[in-house]
Amino acid sequence: MSTSILSYRTRGWLRMSVEKQDTLLKMAVLSLAAILSFSCRLFSVLRFESVIHEFDPYFNYRTTKFLAEEGFYSFHNWFDDRAWYPLGRIIGGTIYPGLMVTSASIYHILNWLHITIDVRNVCVFLAPFFSSLTTIVTYHLAKELKSPGAGLVAAVMIAIVPGYISRSVAGSYDNEGIAIFCMLLTYYMWIKAVKTGTLFWSTMAALAYFYMVSSWGGYVFLINIIPLHVLILMITGRFSHRVYVAYSTLYVIGTILSMQISFVGFQPVSTSEHMGAFGVFGLCQIHAFVDYVRSRLNKAQFEVLFRAVISTVAATGVLVLVMLTAMGKIAPWTGRFYSLLDPSYAKNNIPIIASVSEHQPTAWSSFYFDLQMLTFMFPVGLYFCFSNLTDENIFIILYGVLSIYFAGVMVRLMLVLAPVMCILSGIAVSSMLSTYMKQIDEVKTEKKKTKFEGNYFMRSEIATFFVCVMSVFLVMYTLHCTWVTSEAYSSPSIVLSARGHDGSRIIFDDFREAYYWLRHNTPQDAKVMSWWDYGYQITAMANRTILVDNNTWNNTHISRVGQAMASTEDKAYEIMQELDVDYVLVIFGGLTGYSSDDINKFLWMVRIGGSTEKGTHIKEHDYYTPAGEFRVDKEGSPTLLNCLMYKMCYYRFGQVYTEGGKPPGYDRVRNVEIGNKDFELDVLEEAYTTEHWIVRIYKVKDLPNRGA
Amino acid sequence: MLDFVYGLPFLVLELPRLKLKRPSWVTVPSPMTVFAFILLSYFLVTGGIIYDVIVEPPSVGSTTDEHGHSRPVAFMAYRVNGQYIMEGLASSFMFALGGIGFIVLDQTHSPSTPKLNRILLIIIGFACIIISAIACYAFMKIKLPGYLMS
Numbered sequence: 076m077s078t079s080i081l082s083y084r085t086r087g088w089l090r091m092s093v094e095k096q097d098t099l100l101k102m103a104v105l106s107l108a109a110i111l112s113f114s115c116r117l118f119s120v121l122r123f124e125s126v127i128h129e130f131d132p133y134f135n136y137r138t139t140k141f142l143a144e145e146g147f148y149s150f151h152n153w154f155d156d157r158a159w160y161p162l163g164r165i166i167g168g169t170i171y172p173g174l175m176v177t178s179a180s181i182y183h184i185l186n187w188l189h190i191t192i193d194v195r196n197v198c199v200f201l202a203p204f205f206s207s208l209t210t211i212v213t214y215h216l217a218k219e220l221k222s223p224g225a226g227l228v229a230a231v232m233i234a235i236v237p238g239y240i241s242r243s244v245a246g247s248y249d250n251e252g253i254a255i256f257c258m259l260l261t262y263y264m265w266i267k268a269v270k271t272g273t274l275f276w277s278t279m280a281a282l283a284y285f286y287m288v289s290s291w292g293g294y295v296f297l298i299n300i301i302p303l304h305v306l307i308l309m310i311t312g313r314f315s316h317r318v319y320v321a322y323s324t325l326y327v328i329g330t331i332l333s334m335q336i337s338f339v340g341f342q343p344v345s346t347s348e349h350m351g352a353f354g355v356f357g358l359c360q361i362h363a364f365v366d367y368v369r370s371r372l373n374k375a376q377f378e379v380l381f382r383a384v385i386s387t388v389a390a391t392g393v394l395v396l397v398m399l400t401a402m403g404k405i406a407p408w409t410g411r412f413y414s415l416l417d418p419s420y421a422k423n424n425i426p427i428i429a430s431v432s433e434h435q436p437t438a439w440s441s442f443y444f445d446l447q448m449l450t451f452m453f454p455v456g457l458y459f460c461f462s463n464l465t466d467e468n469i470f471i472i473l474y475g476v477l478s479i480y481f482a483g484v485m486v487r488l489m490l491v492l493a494p495v496m497c498i499l500s501g502i503a504v505s506s507m508l509s510t511y512m513k514q515i516d517e518v519k520t521e522k523k524k525t526k527f528e529g530n531y532f533m534r535s536e537i538a539t540f541f542v543c544v545m546s547v548f549l550v551m552y553t554l555h556c557t558w559v560t561s562e563a564y565s566s567p568s569i570v571l572s573a574r575g576h577d578g579s580r581i582i583f584d585d586f587r588e589a590y591y592w593l594r595h596n597t598p599q600d601a602k603v604m605s606w607w608d609y610g611y612q613i614t615a616m617a618n619r620t621i622l623v624d625n626n627t628w629n630n631t632h633i634s635r636v637g638q639a640m641a642s643t644e645d646k647a648y649e650i651m652q653e654l655d656v657d658y659v660l661v662i663f664g665g666l667t668g669y670s671s672d673d674i675n676k677f678l679w680m681v682r683i684g685g686s687t688e689k690g691t692h693i694k695e696h697d698y699y700t701p702a703g704e705f706r707v708d709k710e711g712s713p714t715l716l717n718c719l720m721y722k723m724c725y726y727r728f729g730q731v732y733t734e735g736g737k738p739p740g741y742d743r744v745r746n747v748e749i750g751n752k753d754f755e756l757d758v759l760e761e762a763y764t765t766e767h768w769i770v771r772i773y774k775v776k777d778l779p780n781r782g783a
Numbered sequence: 784m785l786d787f788v789y790g791l792p793f794l795v796l797e798l799p800r801l802k803l804k805r806p807s808w809v810t811v812p813s814p815m816t817v818f819a820f821i822l823l824s825y826f827l828v829t830g831g832i833i834y835d836v837i838v839e840p841p842s843v844g845s846t847t848d849e850h851g852h853s854r855p856v857a858f859m860a861y862r863v864n865g866q867y868i869m870e871g872l873a874s875s876f877m878f879a880l881g882g883i884g885f886i887v888l889d890q891t892h893s894p895s896t897p898k899l900n901r902i903l904l905i906i907i908g909f910a911c912i913i914i915s916a917i918a919c920y921a922f923m924k925i926k927l928p929g930y931l932m933s
Binding site for chain 1: 811822832834837870875879886888889905909912922
């Protein structure tokens with residue numbers, strides 16, 4: 076459009092050529108979008124302080140600090156003996172190092188330039204910085220798919236979409252913060268490779284894929300969606316030499332590079348999740364070879380050869396695959412990924428996966444909450460892609476359809492859906508707006524120039540009305556996204572805040588208070604037992620050895636801890652002696668009304684504790700009342716009222732007045748007066764309780780000096 | 784030589800006199816057919832059908848009022864990731880309706896449609912868009928009473 080105007084107007088506004096105005100406008104919009112995406116993620120830093128949020132980021136922060144201080148070789152060979160006592164954890168071989176290496180590099184570069192920023196601040200602000208880069212990559216990707224206008228709309232939409240913000244606020248230092256950038260970069264390089272068919276872009280795509288593999292376990296999605304794209308191009312008859320070059324290069328170089336990450340190791344050649352890519356690679360070679368032979372032979376000879384070869388190859392291929400899977404050389408689909416294909420698998424078989432709230436299926440309100448207007452524009456974008464099918468559009472359609480399904484299975488994967496929603500919505504909004512904007516100015520030529528002119532009705536008024544409606548939609552989107560970010564996704568979880576009766580803000584900093592007490596008041600080699608949620612935070616902030624943490628790689632060990640929490644004091648003492656536990660830490664919300672405490676998580680401890688052979692005496696229905704309810708008052712089951720977790724949470728709570736007009740010992744989360752009030756602890760002694768009773772630490776007493 | 788190897792199975796087996804053809808109704812579907820299927824699956828997935836199958840919520844909730852009668856509750860309140868079956872399907876119908884409204888508006892640009900058809904399509908398009916946007920805002924407000932209020 077700019078070139079047609081260029082022909083009769085070379086000097087527009089601001090005494091610049093139209094092309095230069097075009098570039099200036101694009102750069103202005105993109106810079107504003109990048110700055111916007113950085114700034115709207117800073118709510119929690121402004122409200123509280125620059126602190127790492129949640130649980131998993133603390134582990135990433137600890138490993139980044141180690142990498143920044145000790146160097147890459149110690150990091151790569153690191154065996155951590157302060158987690159999973161007495162087993163330990165090989166950190167070098169069980170993490171995706173991309174995030175830590177990126178942060179450590181930025182830290183070293185900034186310090187080399189004498190901009191002295193602490194590692195903690197680099198970690199806190201890394202995710203917003205990468206979201207700005209994501210905005211720019213989204214622009215380029217949508218520009219390749221449709222037009223620069225679509226790119227700009229997609230870029231501003233992804234700057235504030237809540238589905239992406241939820242995992243990339245300042246302080247949320249997790250793999251997804253950089254993984255989305257790497258994923259979109261790989262897709263952009265792949266689309267360029269398919270469009271141009273050059274080795275340069277294919278190799279760049281392989282390098283981007285390597286960066287993606289190093290940053291997140293979700294790379295399995297990429298290594299399945301790209302072969303699926305190639306397969307669909309073959310089925311629809313669009314396979315060409317460009318696709319052949321692009322995919323062969325990407326598969327070979329990308330797979331070799333991905334095996335350089337220790338955690339990935341030999342998985343690309345031995346697990347079923349990667350076999351699809353391998354199969355399509357073989358199919359590519361066969362297809363290209365068949366095309367070549369077809370161009371050299373005449374028709375009859377070709378038919379004979381073709382049929383013979385296809386039948387032999389297909390038969391041997393299937394036979395080999397079945398044999399290898401049966402012999403166990405190719406591992407079948409594993410837990411987390413298998414539960415994407417069969418959502419009920421985790422619920423029935425693996426309680427640890429089922430207990431994580433992020434792994435629940437998605438309800439409609441999560442879609443609307445995280446995406447708002449994009450849920451309307453997504454089908455429209457698909458419609459525009461289907462209207463003119465090209466190789467690239469097929470890719471984005473595939474990505475959109477697959478990610479809608481996966482986001483429906485697991486709430487956490489809404490993150491993977493958000494970029495494609497933005498791109499497709501950008502395509503839709505841009506196409507509709509460019510059609511309608513052309514109609515706003517009435518072209519006043521001679522009346523009835525074409526015989527169809529009379530068929531139009533109030534063309535420019537309708538067009539203006541549509542543009543107004545679309546503007547209202549976009550403004551509502553902005554308001555919604557800002558509100559959601561501010562209210563729902565900016566809480567650091569390690570610091571809680573509430574409003575008092577007079578409207579003043581009360582800050583609950585109990586977690587850090589307890590961890591720093593542990594750090595300063597216990598011996599260096601003390602071992603702390605708690606539920607696995609708090610493991611990473613204890614190792615990072617309290618610097619003490621723990622039994623189980625969020626990595627949850629050893630279900631039996633977690634089950635042992637669950638058995639200790641769910642048993643009576645004497646049985647629990649045996650388990651604690653076996654595991655050399657010195658301190659026990661529990662989270663209790665009854666005084667403040669904090670509902671994510673250990674009593675609410677207790678049923679999961681019972682289920683997981685009872686799921687291994689040493690815990691078969693722990694049955695879930697023992698902890699319910701005869702009516703089948705989970706209650707902590709006088710009606711509660713005696714097994715529950717005498718287990719270790721109950722005693723640790725409610726020790727001395729029976730004398731505390733929590734609410735006006737209620738008896739002492741009133742639990743403000745369960746809203747009942749507790750059943751078992753005045754008891755003494757035999758094998759533990761209270762070591763520390765924080766100001767609002769949220770974290771309670773107990774010391775395990777030593778064996779008595781004399782026998783009974 | 785190769786002829787001999789090919790001929791080996793036929794020393795034992797006898798060729799049946801059959802003529803098998805691929806049925807003529809098996810074709811690669813047109814893009815718009817595929818789009819229709821995708822829109823249907825979008826309606827089902829965003830309605831939370833997988834949530835319904837796994838968590839098995841009731842079709843509508845119920846609450847007892849002051850006289851002891853049990854009244855139905857349409858929306859599961861205060862929880863962003865929870866729903867009843869009917870509310871999920873109603874909301875995803877609104878999402879699909881909004882999308883269809885925009886698609887209908889896109890069909891109003893060709894010069895050869897008669898004037899009446901064009902006016903009707905435009906009215907339907909705008910009605911779909913505006914109704915679905917207002918409905919989704921209302922649903923969300925019922926679900927989260929503090930929605931868009933700081």
